[in-house]
Amino acid sequence: MELLGRETRERFGLRSRSQAGILIFSLVSTMMLLSSLYAAEASVFKKAREAAIETASPILKFFAGPIGWIEDRLGAISDYFRVLEQNEALREENAALRQWEEEARSLRGVIAALEELEAYTPPPAAKPINAFVIGEANDAYVHSMIVNAGANEGVSRGFAAVDERGMVGRIVDVSPNAARILLLNDVQSRIPVFVEGSFVEGLLVGRSTSQPTIAITKLANGDKIQPGQRVITSGAGGVLPRGLTVGAVAAVDKKEATVELAADYARSRMVRIINYKFPDVEATPLGAPGAAAAAAEISAAETAPATAADAANLPAAPPAAPAPVDEGD
Template sequence: MRQRVASVARLTAPFRALLNRFAMLLLVLSALAIMFLEKVEMEAIDRVRAGVIDTVAPVLDGFSRPIATASSGVQRLEDFFSVYDENQRLREQNSRLLKWQNKALALTAENSTLRQMLNFVPEKGTETAAARVIGDSGGVFAQSVLINAGVAAAVERGDAVVSDRGLVGRVAEAGRKSARVLLITDFNSRIPVVSEKNRVRGILFGDNSSAPRLAFLPTDNGLELGDRIVTSGHGHVFPAGFPVGTISSIEEGDIRVVPFVNFDRLEYVRIITHFPGEINGRIVPSTVRTLQVK
């Protein structure tokens, strides 16, 4: 009996091997099919992704908290050793900022008088949602982070995401209570920007490096190292005037911008869910609207 089983096994072995190989092929083909599907049918795949992330978001949230605590402990220790230098620096900064404060107060007063003279209708303020970063490490092929706020907090795909330092990126996919934020350094990131000083418009192209490339500029742009770059508000996606970064290198048409945001230490972010001038996701310049009011 045992012999017969053995001979049957010997007989079926090549078929089973073939089946195994075929199964492997089938699995590889399904992986390729999924890749192709994502390329042509973004919406459905995005929903699946968002659904899965939504399910595991509480776990990620729970795990990331102790890491954040440990990291801030280390940070505190580092701060302790540099307390004297830091104090010195802050004193200098404080005296500089006091001058700016006076200037700002004067300008605010002037601005409000001018607005009164023009019968200016104030726009609805910016609405934001706050969120914690719960997932990181896009690896080399995707520069993105996961946050613990989603559609339930009015976060939608395409919303701008900022930190206390400047622009972080935009929401690439939103689940109910979680979302993925595409960083401005990602390969697929395109941000309409403008230089703060001489108002030269351009597009900031992410290329997975730490310093995105500034392109689509006029030939004689007069940009210099250290120029501040802010969002221009063109393209109906971002509110205008958010700080993005400074120009770090100019080499034969290859202009690089170092972001203000330190993506390594990103813990809390704000999502701009509504901003002045945004109407149904489109921006109408305020000058146009004032004309309409008249």
């Protein structure tokens, strides 16, 4: 009896010592969890995350090489078994792309003609920043990537990241040499999108599955979404550029539509970060650039014939000549 009692007492003593640590650290982590639930974007946590990806980026870069090599070997083995079907799929894709090439060529001609007429102003040129994927969170609900380009390369928060197929996600954390991309299928991802061909605007909401859904915000009467329609970024809110390929509608429900993403997360090793800045609205006098352009057009239409006639008839036009004289006086 005595022995049994002592044994249990000793065991209890040992356990309570190890459990005190667990209890204390559990309390700390629960408090952290509650505070991050209360304010997910607390600046202390944000800074800690940015410091963490900065510190970890050399280690992740070191590991990314061998991991990529192993994946290539494994991928090559599985590719051998699917050469025929892949070949067939590529042939079909090639045929479709040839048609697009024709269309692109003709469109290029149209654009060149419009540029000649000066009726076309090109959108502000975006300068993409290329970056390698060095880290990835492939958790059940959290989907993000860490890339090896940061503030030093000109990356800043909110920029869109695309791979060769379509949009991957947007930048959420930036450190000097690394950045985190929140993928479109993360549960916290919200991207304004537009369904091409049916004038439907909505928010693309991550659902932690491979297919995010569109929560429709604007639906005119009679507009319908159909599977297969292309989904692009709408540019609403001015953070992302308009027209980035997101994917295609996969299925339509009463309230929402699921989207099959164009980007292939399992294959994207390199992404392009699009340096986009919403054109300054305040620079134009009347607020809306459209109105200013329209006003300029009207005034040009009124004055153009007169000046053209002047230019044709009298090279040294009297109305132009007195002006410098007045100034001189």
